Amino acid sequence: MSKALNFIGPDEISSTVLLTALNRFLQEKNGSKMAFLDGAPPERLCQPIVDYITERGGEVHMNSPVRKINLNDDSTVKSFTIAKLDSKDKEEITADAYVSAMPVDLFKLLLPNQWKGLDTFSKLKGLNGVPVINIHLWFDKKLTDIDHLLFSRSPLLSVYADMSIACKEYEDPDKSMLELVFAPAKDWIGKSDEDIVEATMEELKKLFPSHFLGENTTKLRKYKVVKTPKSVYKAVPGCQELRPSQRSPIKNFFLAGDYTMQKYLASMEGAVLSGKLCAETIDKEYSKETNVTS
Numbered sequence: 001m002s003k004a005l006n007f008i009g010p011d012e013i014s015s016t017v018l019l020t021a022l023n024r025f026l027q028e029k030n031g032s033k034m035a036f037l038d039g040a041p042p043e044r045l046c047q048p049i050v051d052y053i054t055e056r057g058g059e060v061h062m063n064s065p066v067r068k069i070n071l072n073d074d075s076t077v078k079s080f081t082i083a084k085l086d087s088k089d090k091e092e093i094t095a096d097a098y099v100s101a102m103p104v105d106l107f108k109l110l111l112p113n114q115w116k117g118l119d120t121f122s123k124l125k126g127l128n129g130v131p132v133i134n135i136h137l138w139f140d141k142k143l144t145d146i147d148h149l150l151f152s153r154s155p156l157l158s159v160y161a162d163m164s165i166a167c168k169e170y171e172d173p174d175k176s177m178l179e180l181v182f183a184p185a186k187d188w189i190g191k192s193d194e195d196i197v198e199a200t201m202e203e204l205k206k207l208f209p210s211h212f213l214g215e216n217t218t219k220l221r222k223y224k225v226v227k228t229p230k231s232v233y234k235a236v237p238g239c240q241e242l243r244p245s246q247r248s249p250i251k252n253f254f255l256a257g258d259y260t261m262q263k264y265l266a267s268m269e270g271a272v273l274s275g276k277l278c279a280e281t282i283d284k285e286y287s288k289e290t291n292v293t294s
């Protein structure tokens with residue numbers, strides 16, 4: 001569970017994470033249900049969100065990261081400077097309310113000096129992304145017939161699934177496509193893709209001996225290794241108190257992201273819930289202001 005939930009070993013993880021997950025699994029009707037997105041995230045997850053925003057008059061600026069948070073004299077946000085990845089041309093974005101939904105490690109790099117001493121932001125020093133590696137392996141034969149997420153007993157691998165069965169987009173009746181989480185990845189993140197795949201294949205020989213040892217063995221057709229040196233924050237003991245709420249101490253600035261405080265830990269559900277809580281907070285505060293002014 002510790003490797004699946006936070007990509008670290010059981011000796012390092014805070015027991016809060018395991019107890020919270022178990023609590024959710026037991027208390028919520030579909031708490032332990034597992035499901036896969038039936039396609040690539042950019043098309044199946046992000047595009048519908050972009051459509052929703054643009055259909056209502058919003059704008060989405062792709063490949064244009066925030067480069068600087070500009071402040072007024074009273075330390076509230078004056079504007080965000082954004083710039084295209086492939087250009088030096090900068091653009092200033094102004095708004096009534098500003099939200100950062102960046103991962104905590106990247107947000108810390110953009111934190112204005114004037115904010116660094118504030119308790120909420122200085123605590124972020126203790127929240128640090130954990131390295132993880134995702135591996136996609138395409139085989140020439142079927143390895144499993146299991147339509148579910150599997151928890152590996154290998155010391156190098158975490159959860160994995162045969163996507164040729166579990167995910168419509170990769171459906172194949174004859175050949176397996178495994179997606180595996182390689183964790184803990186601290187000692188492997190700097191190694192070559194070839195070394196990582198070789199180590200993974202050695203582990204798979206132990207998990208599927210009949211397919212990889214002896215005659216007529218299963219062959220690897222192609223692979224893809226995706227390294228994330230800083231993924232979700234490392235949930236070590238004591239870090240729960242360091243997580244900020246969506247309401248920052250700055251009047252017109254708000255936070256979202258899985259590392260902000262919400263009940264679903266560092267997960268997609270957690271990230272979505274943090275966005276909802278952030279929107280609710282802004283809505284409450286700004287409708288209060290409108291009522292006062294009107």
Ligand SMILES: Cc1cc2nc3c(=O)[nH]c(=O)nc-3n(C[C@H](O)[C@H](O)[C@H](O)COP(=O)(O)OP(=O)(O)OC[C@H]3O[C@@H](n4cnc5c(N)ncnc54)[C@H](O)[C@@H]3O)c2cc1C
Nearest residue numbers: 065066101102103106134228231257258266267268269271
């Ligand atoms: C290998 C792996 C497997 C996982 N498996 C699962 C799983 O099975 N189930 C699950 O629930 N969770 C899983 N997670 C965790 C899940 O992906 C995260 O909890 C979730 O994506 C966090 O969402 P977020 O919106 O907080 O951050 P992110 O998804 O990291 O989004 C932050 C966004 O900010 C953008 N950004 C960065 N810098 C800037 C900038 N300067 N300006 C503007 N934008 C910027 C980034 O491009 C990114 O799009 C997994 C994570 C990894 C790495």
